[in-house]
Amino acid sequence: MNKIVFYEIKRLLLSKIYLALLFLTLVFSYYVLRNQTILGTAYTAPFSRWSYASFLSSVVPFLIVSIIFFCTYVFSIQELSVRTITLSTPLSITAYYVTKGIAIWLAFSFTSILVIGLSFAFYAYGFKFYDYANFLQPILLVLIPPALFFFGLGMLAGLINSGWQYVLIVLAFIFGNLSYSPIPGYGGVFSQAFFENYPYKLIADASGEVPFSLPASFLITRLVWSVIGIVLFILVCYISNKKSNRN
Amino acid sequence: MNLYTLTLNECKKLASSRISIFLVLLSATTPLVGLYLRLLIMAQSITTFTILSPVKTGALLCTAFFAVFTIYEMDRVFRNNVVSIIEPKISMLQFNIAETLAIIIAAIVTVILAAFAFLPYTIFKLGDLFEPGLYVFSYFGIMLPGIVFGILLSSGFYMITRRMDISFFLFGALFFLSSSDTSHYLAAWVQTNIPAYSDSFGNALAMRTALWNRLVWFCASTAMFLLGILSTRRYEKSISQSLKINAKIIYRPALLLILIVSAAGSAIYEPYFDNSERVEYTAIADADSNMAAVQMIVTKETNKHVVLKQTLADITIIPKAAEINGKAIYSLENISNQPQEVELSLQPGYKIFSLKINGTLAPFIDMQTTIMNEKYFQVKLPANKEIKVEIDYGGKIQENREQQLALGANQISEECVFLSGRALLPGFSVNTKTAHISGKITLPAYLTLITEGDVNERVAENAEKGTNTWSFNYHNSRISLIAARYWKEKIFAGGIEVEFYYHLRHANNIKETKASEIIKESIDFYTDLLGNLDYSNLPLKIVDTSVLLMGGFASGNICCVGEGIFEPAVFDIKFEEGTTGIEVLAHEICHQWWGVGTHFNNSGAWTSEGLTVYTTAKFIQHKYGEKYAQKIGLDSWKGGMEILRRSFYYRHPEYMQVVPEEYLFNVLMENNGIVIYQQMPLQIMKAEQILGEEKFQGILAKLYRRYKNGLSYSDFLFQCGLTEEEISVE
Numbered sequence: 001m002n003k004i005v006f007y008e009i010k011r012l013l014l015s016k017i018y019l020a021l022l023f024l025t026l027v028f029s030y031y032v033l034r035n036q037t038i039l040g041t042a043y044t045a046p047f048s049r050w051s052y053a054s055f056l057s058s059v060v061p062f063l064i065v066s067i068i069f070f071c072t073y074v075f076s077i078q079e080l081s082v083r084t085i086t087l088s089t090p091l092s093i094t095a096y097y098v099t100k101g102i103a104i105w106l107a108f109s110f111t112s113i114l115v116i117g118l119s120f121a122f123y124a125y126g127f128k129f130y131d132y133a134n135f136l137q138p139i140l141l142v143l144i145p146p147a148l149f150f151f152g153l154g155m156l157a158g159l160i161n162s163g164w165q166y167v168l169i170v171l172a173f174i175f176g177n178l179s180y181s182p183i184p185g186y187g188g189v190f191s192q193a194f195f196e197n198y199p200y201k202l203i204a205d206a207s208g209e210v211p212f213s214l215p216a217s218f219l220i221t222r223l224v225w226s227v228i229g230i231v232l233f234i235l236v237c238y239i240s241n242k243k244s245n246r247n
Numbered sequence: 248m249n250l251y252t253l254t255l256n257e258c259k260k261l262a263s264s265r266i267s268i269f270l271v272l273l274s275a276t277t278p279l280v281g282l283y284l285r286l287l288i289m290a291q292s293i294t295t296f297t298i299l300s301p302v303k304t305g306a307l308l309c310t311a312f313f314a315v316f317t318i319y320e321m322d323r324v325f326r327n328n329v330v331s332i333i334e335p336k337i338s339m340l341q342f343n344i345a346e347t348l349a350i351i352i353a354a355i356v357t358v359i360l361a362a363f364a365f366l367p368y369t370i371f372k373l374g375d376l377f378e379p380g381l382y383v384f385s386y387f388g389i390m391l392p393g394i395v396f397g398i399l400l401s402s403g404f405y406m407i408t409r410r411m412d413i414s415f416f417l418f419g420a421l422f423f424l425s426s427s428d429t430s431h432y433l434a435a436w437v438q439t440n441i442p443a444y445s446d447s448f449g450n451a452l453a454m455r456t457a458l459w460n461r462l463v464w465f466c467a468s469t470a471m472f473l474l475g476i477l478s479t480r481r482y483e484k485s486i487s488q489s490l491k492i493n494a495k496i497i498y499r500p501a502l503l504l505i506l507i508v509s510a511a512g513s514a515i516y517e518p519y520f521d522n523s524e525r526v527e528y529t530a531i532a533d534a535d536s537n538m539a540a541v542q543m544i545v546t547k548e549t550n551k552h553v554v555l556k557q558t559l560a561d562i563t564i565i566p567k568a569a570e571i572n573g574k575a576i577y578s579l580e581n582i583s584n585q586p587q588e589v590e591l592s593l594q595p596g597y598k599i600f601s602l603k604i605n606g607t608l609a610p611f612i613d614m615q616t617t618i619m620n621e622k623y624f625q626v627k628l629p630a631n632k633e634i635k636v637e638i639d640y641g642g643k644i645q646e647n648r649e650q651q652l653a654l655g656a657n658q659i660s661e662e663c664v665f666l667s668g669r670a671l672l673p674g675f676s677v678n679t680k681t682a683h684i685s686g687k688i689t690l691p692a693y694l695t696l697i698t699e700g701d702v703n704e705r706v707a708e709n710a711e712k713g714t715n716t717w718s719f720n721y722h723n724s725r726i727s728l729i730a731a732r733y734w735k736e737k738i739f740a741g742g743i744e745v746e747f748y749y750h751l752r753h754a755n756n757i758k759e760t761k762a763s764e765i766i767k768e769s770i771d772f773y774t775d776l777l778g779n780l781d782y783s784n785l786p787l788k789i790v791d792t793s794v795l796l797m798g799g800f801a802s803g804n805i806c807c808v809g810e811g812i813f814e815p816a817v818f819d820i821k822f823e824e825g826t827t828g829i830e831v832l833a834h835e836i837c838h839q840w841w842g843v844g845t846h847f848n849n850s851g852a853w854t855s856e857g858l859t860v861y862t863t864a865k866f867i868q869h870k871y872g873e874k875y876a877q878k879i880g881l882d883s884w885k886g887g888m889e890i891l892r893r894s895f896y897y898r899h900p901e902y903m904q905v906v907p908e909e910y911l912f913n914v915l916m917e918n919n920g921i922v923i924y925q926q927m928p929l930q931i932m933k934a935e936q937i938l939g940e941e942k943f944q945g946i947l948a949k950l951y952r953r954y955k956n957g958l959s960y961s962d963f964l965f966q967c968g969l970t971e972e973e974i975s976v977e
Contacts, residue, residue, distance in 0.1 A: 017416045024420075038910055039917050043893035065419075072412055077326050126910055127902065163266075163319035166415050170311040173419075208898045 008103030012070055013110065021069065022111055025062040029115050032058045033122045042199035042210060047129040049212040050199045052119070053138035057192040059115055060142060061176025064150045066111055068169045070104040071154035075162045093244050094237040097155070101233065104151065112143055137212070145225040146176075146189050152232030159236050187221045194218060250341050257349030267316070271353055274312050275360040278305035278390075282365075289653070290443035291811050292794040294381070297372045302385040303438040305361060307426060309354070309390065310397035310437045314422070317350050317398045318414045321405040331483075339479050340493065347402040347472065354394040362386040375752065376446050384454055392461045393437040397422075399468035406475030407486070432456045432651045433514055436464040442653055446810055447752040448731055448793035449662025451569070452646070452654050456519050463517070466510035473503045520648040521595035523617045547590065547618065552583035553628060553677040555724055560672050560686035564730070566661045566694070571597070572641035575672045575686075579634040587628045590614070590676040591638075592621035594657070594669045596645030603637040604628065620647035620657075621669050638673055655795035663793055664694065667727035667802070679724035688728065689716045695733035697748055698726050699803035702786055727802055729790055740767040741774030743782045749791040753813050760818040762832065765870075769833045772866045776944055777840050777951040787839060789832075799835040801843050806835050830879060834863045845951055845958050853960035857927030858947070860884075864928070881932065887925025888976060891918060926976060933974045934967050943967070 012018055032055055040046045041054040073079060074097070091099075116139065123129040150172060157164035176190045186194040198218075199210045248256075261267040281287070281304025288300050321343070324330055333342060362382070370377050400421060404414035425437040432440045439460055441453040477499055481489045494500045555577060562573035581587055593599065595617050602611050604626075614623040628634055643659075644666075650656045657670040668674070687706060690696055692715045696703050700721025707716035719726065731750060736757075738745040747766055749757050757763065766789055774780070780787060785804050792807045799808040808831055812818055818828030841847070841862065842855035849855075868876030891897050896914055906914060935943040946966050954962055964971060 017412055020416065020420075024423075034910065035913060038906075038913055040895040043890070043895060045895045045899075069412065069416075076412070077322075126906055128905055162411070163315065166315040166319065166411070167312070169415070169419070170315060174308070174311070204893065208893060208895075 004099050005102050005106070008100060009106050009110075012073070012103060012107040017069065018066065018107070021062070021066050022114065025059065025066070025111060025115060026118055028062055029055075029059050029118050030122070033119060037119075037122075038126065041196060043204075043208070044199060044210050047123050047127055047131075048209060049134055049138050050195060050210060052135045053142050053212075054192070054195040055119060056115075056138060056142040057190060057195050060146055060190060060192075061173050063108065063111060063115070063143065064146055064172045064176060065169055067104060067108050067147055067151050068154040068165055068172065070107060071151065071158050072162060072165045074100045074104075074155065075158035075165070093240045097233070097237050097240065101151070101155075105147075108147055108151075112139075141214070141219075141222055142191055142195075145222040145229075146191075148229030149189055149225040149232075150229070152229035152236070155236045156232045159239060186215070186218045189225050191218075191222075248337055248341075250345060253337065253341055253345035254348045254352075257345045258352055261349050261353050267353060270312060270316055271357045271360070274305075274309040274354075274357045274394075275364060277308040277312075278302060278361055278365055280304045280308065287438060288443055290794045290809075291817075292443055292446045293373060293814065294376060294378075294444040294446045295794070297369050298382060298385050299441060299444045301365065302390050303441070306390040306393040306438045309357065310393045311422060313350065313354055313357075313394050314397040314401040314418045315415070317347070317401045318405050318411055318418070320346060320350060321402055321414075322411050325409065334482070339481070340476055343402070343406055343476060343479055347398060350398050350402075351395055354398060355391065358386055358391040358394070361390070381444065381450060381454075384457075388454070388457060388461065389439050389441070392465070393439075396436055396464045396468040399472040403468070403471035403473075403475030406472075407478045409480070430652055432520075432654075433460055433463055433517065436460065440651065440654075442655075443794050445663075445793040445795050447662075447750040448795075448810065449660050450795075451660030451662065452519070452658045453795070455569075456651075456654060459513070459517055459519065463510055463513045466506050466513060470503055470506035470510055473499070473506060477503065518596075518643070519646060520651060521617050521620055521622070521645040523595070523620055523647055523649065547623075547676055549676045549678060550587055550589045551678050552581065552585070553587050553589055553675070554580040554582060555675055555677050555679045555682045556580055558672070558674075558682065558684040558686075558724065560684070560688075562672065562686065563689040564659060564664055564666075566659055566664060566691060569643050569659045570641065571644075571659060571666070571671075573639075573672055575638050575640070577636040577638070577675065579628065579636060579675070579677065581628055581630065581632055581634055584630055584632075586630050589626055589628055591624045591626050591673055592669055592676065593624065593640060593673040594642070594644060595620060595622040597640050597642035597673075599624065599673070600639040600641065601637075602626065602639075605631065605635055606637075609636075620645075626675075636675075640673055644670060653795070655793070661691075662731065664690070664728065664730040665792070665796070668725045671726060671728055674724060682724035683720075683722050684724060684726050685718070685720040687716050687718055689714050690730055691715075693732055694730040695735065695748065697729045697733070697746075697788055697790055697805065699723065699788075699805050700726065700785065702746070721803065723803065727805065729792065729805070729807070733791075736763055738763055738767050738770075740770035742779055743770075744786040745770060746786045746788045748788065749813070750810065753791060753810065756813045756815060756818075759815050760813060760828065762813060762818065762828075765829055765832055766836065768870060769836050769866050772869055773837060773840055773862065776862065776865065777948050780839055780844060789836065799831055801835060801838040803843065804839075806839060808832055808835050827879075830863060830867065833866050834859060837863050837866070840951055845955050848957045848959040850960060852922045852927045852930075853963075854923055854927075856923045857931055860924055860928040861931040862947070880928070884925040884929040884932070887921040888929060891921050891926065892977075894918070929976045930974045933976060934969055937969060937973065938967060 036058065037051050037055040038046050040048065041051040044050045116135075120132055123132075150168070154165055154168060157168050176192075186198065188194070198215075202210045202213065204210050278301030281301035282297070284304070285296055285300045287303040287307070288295050324333060324342075330339070333339065366382070369382060397418070401414055401418045404417045405411070408414055408417075422437060425435050434440075439457040441450075441457055444450050444453070477490055477493045478486050479489060479493060480486065481492045484492070557578040558575055560573055560575040562571060564571050591611065599611060602609050609626065612625040614625055616623045626636070628636075644657050646656055646658075657666050658664070659666070684700075688696055688698075689709075692708065692713050696715075696717040696719075698719040698721065700719055700723075704718045705715050706718045708714075709716070719728075732752075733748040734751050734754060736747040736749070738747055745766060747763055749762075770787070782804055788805045790805060790807045791810055791813065794809050794811050796807065796809060799806070799812075801807070812828030812831045814828070837859045838855065841858040845855070847853070847855045864876055864880035867879055894917075896902055897918075903911060903914075938946070950958060950963065950966055964974075967974075
């Protein structure tokens with residue numbers, strides 16, 4: 001299993017498309033850091049958790065595009081043609097998808113680490129700021145829920161018809177780049193609008209900084225998106241299992 | 248089976264497919280998103296909101312949808328492994344062309360559906376402002392070509408790579424370029440970079456540049472498609488072997504070559520923008536005043552041994568051809584008794600047909616330099632004291648390439664002419680302090696001409712050609728011209744004559760908003776407060792201009808305001824979102840005292856804006872009372888200061904020392920608006936509070952009287968008898 005996962009990751013990370021996407025993501029990340037994050041979100045410090053969350057939520061659409069792209073590989077013609085051989089081994093369809101999923105998530109983590117590393121270098125160079133442990137909460141809240149949701153949805157779209165995965169890329173990219181959420185309140189899967197607007201509602205402390213205090217409703221929606229993503233992935237495994245048993 | 252039959256079959260197949268029907272119906276509704284969200288626009292006008300925003304958003308979404316659909320459809324035969332069945336019966340080249348053509352037909356149907364669906368609403372919303380030509384152009388010149396290019400490009404990518412993911416990535420990269428880079432008008436191939444539509448002054452430059460963009464991308468996307476067709480795999484051979492087979496019919500590679508050359512040629516030799524050298528700026532980050540300033544590095548110097556006395560010009564403007572022809576006679580004085588080399592500059596799109604010095608044809612050398620939309624030539628002047636230079640020139644405008652984002656500068660069109668400086672006539676880089684310019688300008692009779700300086704009189708009419716000739720006369724070396732279908736209303740205010748020019752279409756709005764009364768009352772108020780304008784022989788000209796000129800400005804005795812402010816809902820003080828039209832109008836008029844009548848020695852936060860904003864608020868207080876003045880004045884300025892105070896760098900100035908110089912500029916630039924428009928008026932208000940309103944207003948009148956040639960912040964403090972610290976609001 002480890003060998004298969006390692007091979008899958010190697011295949012994903014060394015693909016030309018991934019490298020091109022990674023390059024674009026890093027260039028865009030630097031652009032956001034240099035022009036937006038440096039000003040600080042909602043009057044907070046550029047290295048506040050609000051500013052960092054806002055930075056990550058601007059870059060997230062690029063990361064989501066990578067995830068859905070990875071999902072397209074699971075359902076590509078080449079992959080489908082070798083799947084019959086793969087599944088003739090003791091590997092079950094669920095294990096097959098889990099292997100692919102682990103590989104996708106490790107590749108996603110690798111991209112995210114590079115983006116986060118770039119931002120840390122920016123803070124070190126620009127502000128002599130090194131207290132990165134502070135950023136763990138924004139990292140988890142901004143990156144994981146949309147990644148889980150789009151991973152599940154991307155897999156389901158691929159199972160139905162691989163064309164839908166590309167439609168999903170378009171929609172995720174366009175809506176992810178708008179500071180606008182079609183879902184009222186702070187329920188949208190992308191949290192850019194939330195991190196840009198919510199801190200204005202909070203009262204600053206004596207030093208003028210706004211505490212990083214998130215409403216329960218926001219945390220619940222993050223959880224809901226994550227759960228939906230996981231449920232969708234389980235659904236993909238269930239449907240595929242049922243189909244293969246029928247065959 | 249020929250191509251026609253194949254295409255028909257593909258069309259039938261699409262018509263019976265649920266996915267394609269869903270795609271067409273979904274795509275036809277995408278303009279709704281732009282109608283609701285007002286995306287991808289830079290200025291406000293009702294035509295922009297009702298036509299441009301929906302169409303640009305629709306173009307963006309539909310292009311993405313159709314590109315995905317194209318790649319998916321092209322992949323179908325390979326996905327289903329039916330190539331070996333199809334190929335013996337049908338040419339795969341023809342099959343790919345037919346598939347692409349069928350999708351393009353679906354795109355045409357989509358745009359026709361969208362255009363019909365939104366037509367009743369658009370007509371209802373725009374009323375008299377509805378222009379069928381602009382509507383048709385928007386749907387079939389912006390939206391449809393974007394989708395078709397997307398289909399051709401993605402189809403080409405797929406046929407070359409035969410990989411869905413790579414094709415999609417390549418398309419995505421081009422799509423991202425279009426949606427993110429609006430600094431070059433040719434880059435925005437999907438939605439174009441038209442920033443806004445003018446309601447009444449035409450959109451000629453926007454339409455011309457959009458059509459050129461379409462020409463470039465038609466050639467480029469068709470070339471990519473043709474390359475894809477040539478790459479179609481034959482008999483399961485490799486791409487290079489297939490290319491060899493497909494290119495045997497010579498017209499195919501020849502056509503591809505023609506398209507590539509056409510695309511590159513039309514992009515390189517595009518006709519609307521010049522090749523101005525990038526202007527060099529020095530960025531100054533001033534942590535003391537919380538501001539960043541940009542200073543242009545001037546590379547051209549004037550020849551001080553030569554003095555320009557007078558310029559006489561006879562200019563003809565031909566809006567139909569977007570052309571200008573002119574003759575200018577310059578009276579120069581060479582005070583050096585030596586031959587002199589002087590630089591002559593001209594609009595880069597114009598040509599000098601002949602140049603005579605004292606009646607004799609003289610050479611002029613093209614210096615191959617274009618700076619800030621001025622192309623430079625070198626001319627040798629004789630040692631004579633009195634020199635007459637006669638220049639015949641003309642041509643079409645090439646706009647400054649830095650203006651591609653706004654598309655709102657010099658233009659000659661049938662609905663509006665706006666020309667300033669060298670776009671009207673050439674000029675010498677010499678001493679122009681005592682220069683005087685006058686002459687005649689001929690235009691179509693339906694256009695009313697406005698220039699700086701004296702009243703523009705209609706001196707001749709040519710009924711046969713349908714033109715009028717107007718006079719102009721101004722004490723300066725440069726002059727600007729505005730012409731449109733104007734109505735001129737004369738107002739007597741502040742002891743001077745005011746000419747208020749507004750577009751005929753805006754007559755009802757002007758009547759409803761009582762804008763003329765605001766003009767009269769504001770001028771009377773400023774005159775009482777500060778003193779008379781120095782226009783005893785000149786009228787003050789207040790001009791309604793295109794929304795594409797992005798806001799208002801003052802130049803000499805002309806005061807321009809964007810058409811959007813006269814919308815009754817925007818003009819009125821009840822307007823709650825942003826600045827009202829009344830404030831904009833009163834502010835621009837006030838600049839006649841601060842900025843035009845008095846020159847400012849700008850330094851840090853001290854510019855003409857501080858006193859203009861303060862004085863405008865005083866007028867609003869006089870006209871609408873304390874409560875409203877408080878809202879747009881003190882409350883707004885204090886709000887700005889609150890933002891400044893809350894900003895991180897204001898609270899922690901020590902970080903100004905930490906942040907690298909190259910980042911600091913961005914940080915401080917963010918504050919410029921607040922510091923100039925809110926902090927400075929608040930400081931001025933504090934001075935008023937310390938000195939008392941009456942005494943302070945006396946000082947303002949004194950400043951206006953005494954410091955016409957340069958008013959600095961220290962002059963202001965000195966006359967107030969206050970120190971910087973005393974009026975500090977930090």
